[in-house]
Amino acid sequence: MAPPIVLSIAGYDPSSGAGITADIKTIAAHGCYGLTCITALTVQSTLGVRRVVPVSGKIIASTLKELAGDCDIDAVKIGMLGSAEAARAVSAFLKVRRFKAVVLDPVLISSSGARLLTREGVQILKTKLLKLASVVTPNIDEAAALCGVPVHTLNDMRTAALRLHQFGVPNVVITGGHLNSPADFLSMDSGAQTKLFTGKKISTRSTHGTGCAFSTALACNLAQGQDLASAVKSAKEYVRAALKSAPKIGKGKGPVGTVFRST
Ligand code: PLP
Secondary structure, eight states: OOOOEEEEEEEEOTTSSSHHHHHHHHHHHTTOEEEEEEEEEEEEETTEEEEEEEOOHHHHHHHHHHHHHHSOOSEEEEOOOBSHHHHHHHHHHHHHSOOSEEEEOOOOBOTTSOBSBOHHHHHHIIIIIGGGOSEEOOBHHHHHHHHTSOOOSHHHHHHHHHHHHHTTOSEEEEEETTSSSOEEEEEEGGGTEEEEEEOOOOOOSOOBTHHHHHHHHHHHHHHTTOOHHHHHHHHHHHHHHHHHTOOOOSSSSOBOOOOSOOO
16 A cells, blocks of 8 residues: 655755654654655754755745646645745645645744744745645744744643634644643634643753654644544654654754654
């Protein structure tokens, strides 16, 4: 039987903690087949992001058209976009092709402080991309930046999720791994149903790529036919195991460990 196909549209991190090459590891670990479209190159290591080089919108558009014309894609994950041009090309693609599951991870700024989407790109993400996604997965900082409100508590998460629904996205998961008591908040069907996933804090410096691992695992679980709440629960368990199994790589903030079967 052919494996479910997951398309990752994301940036390239040469240290493979985040971005396309990390996503391919997560997709393989879930027994899915990964297609990729690179939106931007970065120069980075575990010590931080030094440079972002956007890929042209034309290349992105033709890559996506080529892949979608050839393969039946079960789920799409969108990560770092880099530029407004990339955000526009991805929006145009999603407007024409409709997919069962589109997971949008709104990557804005790296933990080392580098901007991974231009201000103009953020506007395109808010006004054009959010309404084309089936689920968006901001962390608390990204939710705060997109909604313009501070997000520190469960109540703040609830408010931010409602604001994100107003941009047209039906399902929102705000990941709160950085909170003192870690908790992920899922708001489904434009806020009609909500669910809180609590967990224990894992003490590790190897957290680079946590957001990519979560959103890609979620896309894989949806591609395999899980309903949204169980797909979120499994993706959370995958990230927990990835944090616990992180290899010691590099001198800085190392990658999460994504190379294992989650099931
Ligand atoms: N580089 C790429 C290509 C990414 O996709 C991301 C996050 O999604 C990052 C860097 C930043 O990762 P972190 O915030 O873990 O440093």
